[in-house]
Amino acid sequence: MTDHIQFSPEKDCLVLLDQRYLPNREDWFDVITTDDVCYALVTMVVRGAPAIGVTAAYGCYLAGREVQKDGAADWKAELDAKLTQIHDARPTAVNLRWAVREMRRIWAEAGDVSLEALLAIWLIRAKEIHVGDIEMCELIGTFGGPLIDEGDTVMTHCNAGALATAGYGTALGVIRGAVDQGKKIQVIANETRPFLQGARLTAYELHKDGIPVKVACDNACALLMKQGMVQKVVVGADRITANGDAVNKIGTYGVALLAKHFGIPFYVAAPLYTIDLETACGDDVPIEDRTPREVTHIGDHQITPDGVEVYNLAFDPTPNELIAGIVTEKGVIYPPYKENIAKMFE
């Protein structure tokens, strides 16, 4: 699946498969303005770290188009403010920050460029990032596939699949890699409260691809592991810090602790640009605090009493000592992570 993020040259806009309504409805969302970009990111029309990065890259181009249409005298200041707005839409996934920084770097290098010329360069770069992401995920599959054995049941948490990337996926890239390498395996998708990325999205795309998948409630994890139903865990990451801690969807840390307890290898799969060398450890990563409504309601139905407060922290850091390996497009990084991550970037 690669058509869930499309740039339409006819409409000069980004067209996204609206992930809020999957698996029940395949609705499409046109992203035209900077506010559309931020709305799509914040409400999770599009979500998953690499998909957020690709959207942000096109988003910078769309912000420039909007500034051009506005015809403001000081286009540079207006564009700068819009890039900051996109940069700040979600705090945890480093890919969003990376994409906006990449566009800013290109702008700085282009020097005294016209807005029209800058837009042409940005669109080419956004398309490269888009296509490059699929290639990186396929390589993650090539390197990660051999970690999975014939007959394994692989547990995953959240959705780190095609929908969370430009295609193929990171954690699901490892699973697809194993399947493409001829192994018969099955997947347990943790449902991933409250947004249900596992129940709705991971199950949707694996089922579509004919890869056997069963959805489990998040709180079934310990029992399933104890009963020997899980041989490997593979998850994605929104940010991996310089010491190898991996920040991923809330609940991942608990899954990793349980995997350690039961002696099950726990792998993280992510492209190298998810590794944030500027941040020392997972506890230093800002954790997104999302709207309480995602917890208090299921659809339009309220499930908590009026006036009761809830937690809706969206991510948690898994300490590196719980991670058996980090699968990237350049190969698998093993402990000691600080040293081996640094070597990977040499």
Ligand code: MRU
């Ligand atoms: O809040 P989300 O749905 O954007 O969170 C997504 C995740 O936590 C994914 O596991 C992560 O981004 C890796 S995606 C390849």
